[in-house]
Amino acid sequence: MGKIIKSESLHLQAYQLIKESIMQGDLNPGERVVEAKIASKLGTSRGTVREAIRMLTQDGLLIYNDGFVRVYEPTVDDIADIFQCRESLEVLAIRLAIKNLTDEVKLNLDNNLKETKNVKPDSPELGQLDQQFHTIITKASNNGQLIKLLEVIKVKIHYMRKSMVGGAFYPSFIDEHEQIYEAILNENEEDAVHLMSAHIKKALEGVLKHIKS
Numbered sequence: 001m002g003k004i005i006k007s008e009s010l011h012l013q014a015y016q017l018i019k020e021s022i023m024q025g026d027l028n029p030g031e032r033v034v035e036a037k038i039a040s041k042l043g044t045s046r047g048t049v050r051e052a053i054r055m056l057t058q059d060g061l062l063i064y065n066d067g068f069v070r071v072y073e074p075t076v077d078d079i080a081d082i083f084q085c086r087e088s089l090e091v092l093a094i095r096l097a098i099k100n101l102t103d104e105v106k107l108n109l110d111n112n113l114k115e116t117k118n119v120k121p122d123s124p125e126l127g128q129l130d131q132q133f134h135t136i137i138t139k140a141s142n143n144g145q146l147i148k149l150l151e152v153i154k155v156k157i158h159y160m161r162k163s164m165v166g167g168a169f170y171p172s173f174i175d176e177h178e179q180i181y182e183a184i185l186n187e188n189e190e191d192a193v194h195l196m197s198a199h200i201k202k203a204l205e206g207v208l209k210h211i212k213s
Contacts, residue, residue, distance in 0.1 A: 014051070017042060080204065080208070083157070087197055093137055112132055113174075113181060131154060176199045
């Protein structure tokens with residue numbers, strides 16, 4: 001865990017540093033988060049850490065359990081619920097993205113696919129490019145509230161994958177991205193919606209299969 005830089009907003013720095021520790025697995029699911037201990041590591045006050053904890057609780061990455069703050073430990077039901085929400089929101093996002101389609105969005109998706117195909121299957125960059133593909137579509141919706149909601153969901157899904165299945169991806173997701181991209185290029189809204197819905201359902205199946213195997 002890094003140190004606080006005094007010239008920048010303290011609680012936002014603490015928030016980012018604790019969040020990174022959670023996402024990277026330095027703080028484990030179910031682990032207790034102690035204000036004084038974190039404050040000492042960051043070189044800041046307990047009040048600063050308390051505000052950061054409040055923000056991370058709003059994100060759902062920390063929870064209060066029996067009077068203690070702990071790192072969120074997702075269940076299989078939690079995963080199914082969050083993917084169900086993701087599916088509904090990303091279907092809306094792709095509908096809006098097609099209505100607001102620009103050459104820049106097309107180019108960004110094309111570049112993303114080219115980069116994804118050139119990445120090794122075990123590279124951490126694969127996950128980043130997967131998220132980037134969906135983020136390009138979400139931002140193209142031009143719906144601020146939708147973008148914020150999906151950002152929270154994106155963080156939770158990344159954390160769930162990392163903490164429960166080691167960030168595993170199923171091999172055919174790149175082909176599915178390409179099919180979604182083609183439907184967007186052709187401005188075929190119903191095909192795009194069907195493909196995105198199936199894509200997210202398959203991602204859920206892959207995560208659950210990995211957990212149960």
